[in-house]
Amino acid sequence: MSSAERTVQVLDNYEMDARLWRRGRNALALLALGGWAVLAAGYSSGSAAFYPAYLLAFVYWLTIALGALFFVMLQHLSGAAWSVTSRRVAETIALVIPLSAVLFLPIVFGLPQLYEWARPEVVAADPVLQAKQSYLNPRGFTLRAAACFLIWGLWAVILYRNSVKQDDGGTLELTRAAAKWSAPGMILLALTVSLASFDWLMSLDPHWFSTVFGIYIWSGSGLAGFAAITLVLLAFRRMGMLRASVNHEHYHDLGKWLFALTVFWAYIAFSQYMLIWYGNIPEETAWYHERTAGTWRSVAALLVFGRFFVPFAVLMPRAAKRNLAVLAGAAAWILLMQYVELFWVIMPVFRTEAGLMWIDVAAVAAVGATFALAFWWLLRRHALAPVGDLRFTKALEFTNV
Amino acid sequence: MADLAITRELDAPLVVGEPSYSDVTESVSRIVENKMPRAWYIAFGVTATLTGVLLAMLAYLVTTGIGVWGNNQPVGWAFEITDFVFWIGIGHAGTLISAILLLLRQRWRTSINRFAEAMTLFAVACAAIFPAVHVGRPWRAYWLFPVPNEYLGIWQNFRSPLMWDVFAVSTYATVSALFWYTGLIPDLATLRNRAKTKARRIIFGILSLGWRGSARHWRHYEMAYLLLAGLSTPLVLSVHTIVSFDFAVSLIPGWHSTIFPPYFVAGAIFSGFAMVVTLMVIARQVFHLEHLVTMKHLENMNKVMLGTGLIVGFAYLTEFFIAWYSGNPYERFTFINRALGPYWWAFWIMVSCNVLVPQLFWFKRIRTSIPAMFVISILVNVGMWFERFVIIVVSLSRDFLPSSWGHFRPTYVDILTLTGSFGLFLTLFLLFVRFLPMISMSEVKSTLPRPAAARGGER
Numbered sequence: 001m002s003s004a005e006r007t008v009q010v011l012d013n014y015e016m017d018a019r020l021w022r023r024g025r026n027a028l029a030l031l032a033l034g035g036w037a038v039l040a041a042g043y044s045s046g047s048a049a050f051y052p053a054y055l056l057a058f059v060y061w062l063t064i065a066l067g068a069l070f071f072v073m074l075q076h077l078s079g080a081a082w083s084v085t086s087r088r089v090a091e092t093i094a095l096v097i098p099l100s101a102v103l104f105l106p107i108v109f110g111l112p113q114l115y116e117w118a119r120p121e122v123v124a125a126d127p128v129l130q131a132k133q134s135y136l137n138p139r140g141f142t143l144r145a146a147a148c149f150l151i152w153g154l155w156a157v158i159l160y161r162n163s164v165k166q167d168d169g170g171t172l173e174l175t176r177a178a179a180k181w182s183a184p185g186m187i188l189l190a191l192t193v194s195l196a197s198f199d200w201l202m203s204l205d206p207h208w209f210s211t212v213f214g215i216y217i218w219s220g221s222g223l224a225g226f227a228a229i230t231l232v233l234l235a236f237r238r239m240g241m242l243r244a245s246v247n248h249e250h251y252h253d254l255g256k257w258l259f260a261l262t263v264f265w266a267y268i269a270f271s272q273y274m275l276i277w278y279g280n281i282p283e284e285t286a287w288y289h290e291r292t293a294g295t296w297r298s299v300a301a302l303l304v305f306g307r308f309f310v311p312f313a314v315l316m317p318r319a320a321k322r323n324l325a326v327l328a329g330a331a332a333w334i335l336l337m338q339y340v341e342l343f344w345v346i347m348p349v350f351r352t353e354a355g356l357m358w359i360d361v362a363a364v365a366a367v368g369a370t371f372a373l374a375f376w377w378l379l380r381r382h383a384l385a386p387v388g389d390l391r392f393t394k395a396l397e398f399t400n401v
Numbered sequence: 402m403a404d405l406a407i408t409r410e411l412d413a414p415l416v417v418g419e420p421s422y423s424d425v426t427e428s429v430s431r432i433v434e435n436k437m438p439r440a441w442y443i444a445f446g447v448t449a450t451l452t453g454v455l456l457a458m459l460a461y462l463v464t465t466g467i468g469v470w471g472n473n474q475p476v477g478w479a480f481e482i483t484d485f486v487f488w489i490g491i492g493h494a495g496t497l498i499s500a501i502l503l504l505l506r507q508r509w510r511t512s513i514n515r516f517a518e519a520m521t522l523f524a525v526a527c528a529a530i531f532p533a534v535h536v537g538r539p540w541r542a543y544w545l546f547p548v549p550n551e552y553l554g555i556w557q558n559f560r561s562p563l564m565w566d567v568f569a570v571s572t573y574a575t576v577s578a579l580f581w582y583t584g585l586i587p588d589l590a591t592l593r594n595r596a597k598t599k600a601r602r603i604i605f606g607i608l609s610l611g612w613r614g615s616a617r618h619w620r621h622y623e624m625a626y627l628l629l630a631g632l633s634t635p636l637v638l639s640v641h642t643i644v645s646f647d648f649a650v651s652l653i654p655g656w657h658s659t660i661f662p663p664y665f666v667a668g669a670i671f672s673g674f675a676m677v678v679t680l681m682v683i684a685r686q687v688f689h690l691e692h693l694v695t696m697k698h699l700e701n702m703n704k705v706m707l708g709t710g711l712i713v714g715f716a717y718l719t720e721f722f723i724a725w726y727s728g729n730p731y732e733r734f735t736f737i738n739r740a741l742g743p744y745w746w747a748f749w750i751m752v753s754c755n756v757l758v759p760q761l762f763w764f765k766r767i768r769t770s771i772p773a774m775f776v777i778s779i780l781v782n783v784g785m786w787f788e789r790f791v792i793i794v795v796s797l798s799r800d801f802l803p804s805s806w807g808h809f810r811p812t813y814v815d816i817l818t819l820t821g822s823f824g825l826f827l828t829l830f831l832l833f834v835r836f837l838p839m840i841s842m843s844e845v846k847s848t849l850p851r852p853a854a855a856r857g858g859e860r
Contacts, residue, residue, distance in 0.1 A: 078505075079411070128728050131728040132726065132728050135726060172406070172407055172410055175410075175411070183763075187711060187715075190715055191715070191718075194715075194719065198726070209723050209726055209727040210659045210723075211658045211659050211660035211661075211716075211719050211720055211723045212658075212659035212660040212661075212662075212663065213659070214719065215660065215663055256504075263635075267638060267642075267662070267663075268662075268663065271642065271659065271661075271662040271663070272659045274646075274650075275646070275649045275650060275657070275658075275659045275661070275662075276659065278650040279649075279650065279651075279652055279657050281652065281657075283729075390407055390411055391411060394411075394412075
């Protein structure tokens with residue numbers, strides 16, 4: 001006699017309107033088609049900008065999905081109630097991760113174009129790269145990436161399935177199972193995100209190394225994930241979905257998280273910069289030198305102000321976090337800054353001057369619309385919120401003091 | 402009935418036995434109003450003696466010189482800096498519990514925050530001794546502050562993290578003390594109201610700053626508390642971050658590492674919680690507070706230890722990996738030397754105590770076993786002391802030039818000063834337990850379920 005006796009207080013329609021869904025699908029499909037067409041044109045014209053643009057777009061969208069996976073595990077581990085009504089959206093964003101294994105393939109084919117260490121003639125002339133060859137080689141790179149995708153995909157699917165099972169009646173076992181899976185999941189997420197950051201981003205400058213780099217990328221990823229969840233929920237709200245289930249109280253908390261993670265990102269990014277600046281060892285400063293030369297300097301300045309000071313000031317007041325228009329603006333801005341940051345991390349290796357190219361935009365649209373299409377498609381298969389979760393009522397009742 | 406089981410699991414009451422408001426007041430206040438148990442006097446005798454040892458060692462040091470320690474070239478920083486970082490770290494549980502857990506609405510913090518915050522203050526007091534005497538001429542320790550000194554025109558180096566440390570630690574001590582005191586005010590008023598002697602009434606009357614518990618008072622109090630929590634939150638990160646800068650801004654392999662700031666912070670919280678568990682396990686038993694500091698509280702603290710211990714393990718792993726990945730021969734050597742060099746034992750004590758042993762907390766049976774957590778929490782603090790020793794001493798003993806390598810050996814003064822600092826910490830702690838309510842009565846009451854509260858009277 002578990003769940004049958006408890007009545008779930010239905011406030012919203014937890015199913016998406018079929019017409020709305022079709023309209024969304026068509027728009028996303030159109031965007032994806034357009035994006036891929038332009039991208040294919042760029043590829044076939046032999047543009048050198050193709051692979052970097054693609055890598056950037058891929059990492060950008062994947063870090064958002066990983067941030068959502070982080071959100072899901074964090075809520076299960078801490079036993080939070082406030083976030084329950086928002087959790088299905090996060091779970092569904094994370095669920096697109098298995099698709100990224102396929103979208104990663106172009107990068108595998110483009111290794112020599114992207115990474116110095118994958119060019120035999122460069123390695124032959126560089127003793128340091130030879131010393132690193134046991135790690136930085138195409139086969140190892142691909143295998144490690146595969147392991148990462150396997151782990152992320154597995155946890156995204158397991159946690160999603162577990163959550164969906166609750167829809168027909170939550171039980172303590174399911175709540176416990178979610179927490180049990182999340183504990184090792186969090187450890188693996190930390191290890192794999194670090195590893196992926198080293199492999200995919202840090203090894204773009206194969207001589208450079210920084211121990212905090214994995215946490216640096218992770219902090220940005222978490223922030224972007226939380227911002228994406230906030231923004232999707234706000235978009236749903238406009239479309240008339242989850243209006244009562246995710247209300248100002250929940251947005252207030254999401255806003256607090258955006259604020260906290262903004263500060264955490266700044267803390268990590270500043271620590272890394274400060275220690276390298278202070279140490280002033282050429283092999284370490286080279287990375288920042290490359291990224292503060294010419295027009296890249298302005299991008300670096302934009303990050304300092306745009307990624308830290310602006311959201312910090314905007315999200316500080318309580319009223320701002322409860323003003324949904326302001327919150328939506330802040331979340332969108334944070335997502336934009338995540339792109340700017342990854343642009344600044346990746347592109348200086350390939351371009352001497354900062355500047356957006358048409359192929360960058362096409363890649364972001366193509367990869368993003370593909371992920372979004374998967375998200376949209378997965379969204380319709382189950383309720384928009386984990387209605388059977390034992391903490392669901394508590395989440396609905398939640399208020400900030 | 403299933404519903405009841407679910408509620409019990411998801412919304413377990415934070416205290417057991419459904420105490421009323423007056424039960425809480427009674428269980429906490431009677432400790433400071435009655436005579437201490439015999440064990441307290443014995444413990445106080447021991448710790449006061451150890452404090453005497455500390456004072457004797459410091460007197461010997463100041464009158465003789467830094468040479469009484471084992472420090473020498475190339476290991477110019479050894480025990481005293483290790484002890485400094487160790488003690489600063491211990492304090493972090495208090496700040497985390499009082500600030501971050503408050504903001505995260507972790508209401509279980511109410512039974513342990515007072516206790517942990519007091520430990521923060523005493524740990525900072527212990528920590529501050531070491532850099533002050535390490536300057537060699539402690540009567541000139543005020544030169545650390547940017548105030549006019551005998552040699553006008555000599556300014557402190559504002560680009561030095563040692564200077565930032567002075568600001569970070571003094572801010573930390575100030576804000577922690579304010580936070581602690583603000584939290585104490587309602588409880589001090591309770592003690593004033595219960596006072597049976599005139600002296601107590603006057604002392605607690607002054608200390609409670611005229612608190613009458615009116616709605617207005619509470620409103621201001623809650624706001625002040627929240628603001629202090631907001632102010633303290635960056636301090637949880639900043640203090641140990643700046644301590645880590647002391648090392649990381651240098652060029653010594655094993656010190657110069659960008660992961661140091663978050664890694665040091667996690668380690669500090671790890672060791673702080675371990676210390677809280679060690680002392681709480683004893684205190685709740687001796688003073689019969691098992692219903693207020695329940696197994697749930699201890700289990701939660703053990704979970705925090707497991708989590709932060711894993712972060713520390715993650716940092717060890719990353720450092721080793723990057724040392725290898727860097728291809729830099731000095732980096733690689735440093736880490737091989739750590740694990741297999743002359744101080745291999747220190748490294749393996751650190752790894753076993755900080756990474757391996759806490760894994761036992763994955764098992765609920767161990768997480769909820771008092772003897773197990775007591776032993777593990779002590780081992781964690783042993784491991785965390787050795788972590789700082791490994792970072793500081795081992796890295797300095799062998800750097801770039803083999804011709805300038807050396808081996809550090811502590812003198813008895815080093816060892817007795819460390820031992821004595823435990824004496825000071827525990828003495829202050831015992832005094833706290835003797836004179837002030839070690840559990841925040843007013844905050845625990847706020848977590849009581851309504852019906853039980855209605856049954857008892859408010860005092």
